[in-house]
Amino acid sequence: MREILPALYAWYTAGSPFGLATVVRVDRSAPREPGAAMAVGPGGEVVGSVSGGCVEGAVFELAQEVITSGEARLETFGYSDEDAFAVGLTCGGTVTLLVRRVSPADDPAFAAVAESVAAGRPVTVATVLDGPAPRGAALAVWPEEQPHPPPTTTSGARSPGPDGEEPETAADRTPDGVPDGVSAEVPEDEHEEEPRGAASRSADGAWIGVSGGVRGSLGSVGLDAAVAADARGELAQGATGRRHYGPHGERREDAVTVFLHSFAPPPRMLVFGAIDYAAAVARVGDFLGYRVTVCDARPVFATPRRFPAAVEVVVDWPHRYLRGTATDARTVICVLTHDPKFDVPLLEEALRRPAAYIGAMGSRRTHADRVERLLASGVPRRELSRLRSPVGLDLGARTPEEVAVSVAAEIVALRWGGSGVPLTATSGAIHPR
Secondary structure, eight states, X not given: OGGGHXXXXXXXXXXXXXXXXXXXXXXXXXXXOTTOEEEEOGGGOEEEOSSTTSXXXXXXXXXXXXXHHOOOEEEEEEOXXXXXXXXXXXXSOEEEEEEEEESTTTOTTHHHHHHHHHTTOOEEEEEEEESSSOTTOEEEEOOSSOOOOOOOOOOOOOOOOTTSOOOXXXXXXXXXXXXXXXXXXXXXXXXXXXXXXXXXXXXXXXXXXXXXXXXXXXXXXXXHHHHHHHHHHHHHHTXXXXXXXXXXXXXXXXSEEEEEEEEOOOOEEEEESOSHHHHHHHHHHHHTTOEEEEEEXXXXXXXXXXXXXXXXXXXXXXXXXXXXXXXOTTOEEEEOOOOHHHHHHHHHHXXXXXXXXXXXXXXXXXXXXXXXHHHHTTOOHHHHTTEEOXXXXXXXXXXXXXXXXXXXXXXXXXXXXXXXXXXXXXXXXXXXX
């Protein structure tokens, strides 16, 4: 969805209704994850994909019907054993799609959602799938109100002194990351007419006085309150999935199915060492959807022109920059400096904080020396098990670009629990669930 939002925003602001198909459930093997989307706009223009080509033709027709009727549809597509030529997924799985019409009249909050995603501000969209609530009704939920720290920008060059010591001054940095989503309080009386703290609703359905902001409605104030609370919890984890409620938000019932689609800011990739390998890793990180920062203490190497336009370049001592930067369980840290005076203090800091991946470049001899230095500096041996070094999978890579693919492959495998073994040497489901 994130990739096609610019096109959707243009249609929306032009007042052109479009059909939006979103993957809301996947069973067994399927090409796309929940949240993947395809839209059909003016003149039959198509953006996005929900199955990699398996069912897009049928979804195109369905979206056009929804644009005309205005009635949201929930459809499931799967491989048909009786008729292999029927619309379905040849991979053997099933995918369930919600197809709804979007326009300023149908979804007044859509523009605010698109603007938040474009600005990197977290938001969750809750949409009714089934039950005694209007199918396709949408509720946009933002975290509890708090200042949104600006992203760290490229600072002035601060290079090591001639004796290799750090500069004496350090830039003040505001830690950034996903703001903590604190769940809204759900009324004790699940049939309460207004959520606690709400004074009134604005014309577009926003709750005036509800911390964090909620726009739209799922048809019941109690349901809105319960879903808003859960949406903030899911948003804090960057999670997307289905939840079940009673008609008025009762927690112990499952009459209404709601799809929560979280748009958390992209995870961060921190690359240390502004070398050719870093430029390649930064490119593949940007391609994979990370917000990439390259940091090096040497201003002659840490120049923006050496890196893709979307990559942030910072001149600072690596361990000091990391110390002033927030990381979370999705953050990727790639240490490519290949110099003990940079590597050791940087890895000491990295191994003390949350991160999905901490990798360090170097030969096996370099790695062994680095481990000894880290142990001598007081890093517990158990923490060293988090360090992926030498970095990357064994692909026989030689060039910086090939090494970057190797690093990316290891990051993806670690994220999803992949073995890194060729699929021809494995059996069973390709996409286990």
